[in-house]
Amino acid sequence: MFSRESEDREAEAGGPTLRGRDPSLRYADAHRVRLDVGTGVCVYTEEIGGSRAGSGHDLCIEAVDEPMPDYLFRS
Secondary structure, three states: OOOHHHHHHHHHOOOOOHHHHOOOOOOOOEEEEEEOOOOOOEEEEEEEOOOOOOOEEEOOOOOOOOOOOHHHHOO
16 A cells, blocks of 8 residues: 555665655555455555545456456466
8 A cells, every 4th residue: 555665665666756756745644445355355445644535446356266368367
């Protein structure tokens, strides 16, 4: 999740940081997280407080244990 720690790791790896582009950035006070009990997949995150309050992700699991073609897993 996006935080001071994740930005520190990104900076250590030589990557760009949001705080570098926005010095007034305030990190979230907390994160709301939902995990799907059946799969253990993180299906929802939301930043609470900070400059990006409400940012996060939301996904819907449409299938579990269905065959998937191999090409989906190749880079």
